[in-house]
Amino acid sequence: MATIDKLPMTIRGKAMLEAELKKLLLEERPSVIRAIEEARAQGDISENAEYESAKERQAMIEGRIAEIQGKLAGAEVIDTSAIKADRIVFGAFVAIVDTETEEKFNYQIVGVDESDVKKGMISILSPLARALIGKKSGDTVTVQSPKGDKEFEILSFDYK
DSSP states (O other): OOOOSSEEEEHHHHHHHHHHHHHIIIIIHHHHHHHHHHHHHTSOOTTOHHHHHHHHHHHHHHHHHHHHHHHHHTEEEEOGGGOOOSSOOTTOEEEEEETTTOOEEEEEEEOGGGOBGGGTEEETTSHHHHHHTTOOTTOEEEEEETTEEEEEEEEEEEOO
């Protein structure tokens, strides 16, 4: 599977991943190591459920640590407040309206790990963000959705 060399990420997104990594390294990893040691001290580990559970948790923690380290290593951190563009690019705060229902939406285009539609943050890889990239105020975009094609008009965009 082909991957993009550098995935964009906001400063906020990088800080969130770094905080999670710090918690995993300084709290979760030592905690699971203690749990494994305690389970081993109980004797026969071949039928020890606590030991198996701790080992599974350890594997999950180590996997997540590696995943975060990889994402941070492959991230292009962007200060969205420094962007000066006349078209929509990564980091833009975009106001759009559904041309059919007149419902308005406000989104920021962010990195994959930062996306949270309920908080108005959509992934750079989402169909809507991909449709918005390169466009400007007044343009109309069509996005395929499970309920059929949706058309949105771009009301405005800016960078904060």
